Amino acid sequence: xxxHRKSWKPVAGKNDxxxxxxxxxxxxxxxxxxxxxxxxxxxYKPAEALKKGTLWPALFGPYESPFRSADSAGGKEDxx
Amino acid sequence: MFVYEKKLLYPVKASSCNPKLAKYLIEQYxxxxxxxxxxxxxxxxxxxxxxxxIGLLTDIAMEEFSHLEMIAAMVFxxxxxxxxxxxxxxxxxxxxxxxxxxxxxxxxGGVPFNASYIAGxxxxxxxxxxxxxxxxxxxxxxxxxxxxxxxxxLNDGLKFLREREIVHGQRFREAVELLxxxxxxxxxx
Numbered sequence: 638x639x640x641h642r643k644s645w646k647p648v649a650g651k652n653d654x655x656x657x658x659x660x661x662x663x664x665x666x667x668x669x670x671x672x673x674x675x676x677x678x679x680x681y682k683p684a685e686a687l688k689k690g691t692l693w694p695a696l697f698g699p700y701e702s703p704f705r706s707a708d709s710a711g712g713k714e715d716x717x
Numbered sequence: 718m719f720v721y722e723k724k725l726l727y728p729v730k731a732s733s734c735n736p737k738l739a740k741y742l743i744e745q746y747x748x749x750x751x752x753x754x755x756x757x758x759x760x761x762x763x764x765x766x767x768x769x770x771i772g773l774l775t776d777i778a779m780e781e782f783s784h785l786e787m788i789a790a791m792v793f794x795x796x797x798x799x800x801x802x803x804x805x806x807x808x809x810x811x812x813x814x815x816x817x818x819x820x821x822x823x824x825x826g827g828v829p830f831n832a833s834y835i836a837g838x839x840x841x842x843x844x845x846x847x848x849x850x851x852x853x854x855x856x857x858x859x860x861x862x863x864x865x866x867x868x869x870x871l872n873d874g875l876k877f878l879r880e881r882e883i884v885h886g887q888r889f890r891e892a893v894e895l896l897x898x899x900x901x902x903x904x905x906x
Contacts, residue, residue, distance in 0.1 A: 666886070667883065690876070690878070690880030691881075699880075700863060702864040703864075705864075
């Protein structure tokens with residue numbers, strides 16, 4: 638879905654009772670990366686900001702359920 | 718002093734008659750990382766925090782109360798017209814026996830709200846890190862509810878609330894930097 642989602646491949650046991658999930662995900666929202674917000678960042682228009690929940694594109698980290706979206710295996714593999 | 722505006726912070730809509738969603742949402746009403754806990758936590762911690770971040774805690778506490786009101790509206794919309802059969806089907810019968818169609822500060826498991834959900838250490842750094850953790854936990858809770866909910870209109874409100882947790886997490890992180898007093902030193906955090 639986005640760079641805000643990371644994924645990993647959990648270990649699957651031979652005798653697990655449920656079919657193993659091949660990939661699990663977690664969210665890494667933009668507040669982890671922004672640091673102290675600099676003045677003068679780009680802003681959304683007021684109506685859009687009210688809808689999105691933030692004035693700042695740099696702080697917008699949307700969420701869709703990883704179980705429902707097309708890329709249900711999660712976002713990109715975390716290569717770092 | 719409080720000034721009350723008789724409207725919700727963000728419009729709340731539920732497009733399906735699904736009282737079961739109320740059972741999930743109540744976690745954000747009276748759960749450990751819910752909006753009530755958040756509001757009370759910040760409103761209490763602000764007294765023992767340096768002047769330059771008191772306003773931040775007060776502002777965010779007020780916003781959390783408006784989130785609490787949104788959650789209440791969601792829960793009430795989903796349960797107010799539920800028949801006893803629908804209550805049973807949704808697994809809400811224990812709540813109904815105790816509270817009827819009224820709301821109560823409890824978590825998704827029916828455990829009543831407890832002040833021990835909130836820490837107030839009186840140490841600015843300890844309290845702010847608690848607040849950052851609380852915001853991330855509330856964000857995760859919203860994600861889990863969105864995962865379980867198939868109501869797009871309800872999820873729209875929940876996604877707004879989740880984004881606010883991200884913004885609050887950012888501001889608390891900045892508050893830590895302000896108290897460290899080296900935020901102007903052009904460091905990369």
